[in-house]
Amino acid sequence: MCCSVGFARSLGLALLPLALCCILANLLLLFPMGEITYIQQDRLAKYIWYFGGLGGGGLLMLVPVVVFITLGKCSCCWNESLMMCGSVLAAVVGLVGSGYCFVISGLALLQGPQCFTAQGWTYRFANQGGRYLLEPESWSACLQPVHIVEWNVTLLCVLLGLAVLEFIICLLQLGNGLVNAVCRPCCYKQEYSLNA
Secondary structure, three states, X not given: OHHHHHHHHHHHHHHHHHHHHHHHHHHHHHOHHHOOHHHHOOOOOHHHHHOXXXXXXXXXXXXXXXXXXXXXXXXXXXXXXXXXXXXXXXXXXXXXXHHHHHHHHHHHHHHOOEEEEOXXXXXXXXXXXXXXXXXXXXXXXXXXXXXXXXXXXXXHHHHHHHHHHHHHHHHHHHHHHHHHHHHHHHXXXXXXXXXX
């Protein structure tokens, strides 16, 4: 059991920097090029306000981080099984958080940024289905904020990658926790029956 607890702790330690990076990336999306004027004028893309990185990939991910890192050793096998069941529930919370981060970041990437163009403030790339990502020459149509397309594409791709890594780590702990929560009591029963 200590191997599975150690494995869960290492997964928690791996999740912590990913969650912090999600929070940071989402905060950077709120302040394009480090300026606060666009947030004050409500000129950010709609999906930025859904806080996929801050809420889903960041704060919600701190639940499994804390649970995985603080898993302790118990002397009773049923306590160990309950502990692993708790880690399974935390892994499910992590899967939901990373999934939310992935979906919101993907939708924001497909919609594109809100920017000032020759037609005024608009979602210049909203009806293109993401084709603008393959046409960097069209990005110059956004006049303000300067380089907003590059800013959003970079940070949203970072969030997508972090969400995938978080999902994989939580999926690993889900499997680890389920195997140990279900199989561990059976193993103890077999040990006791063999020793009797």
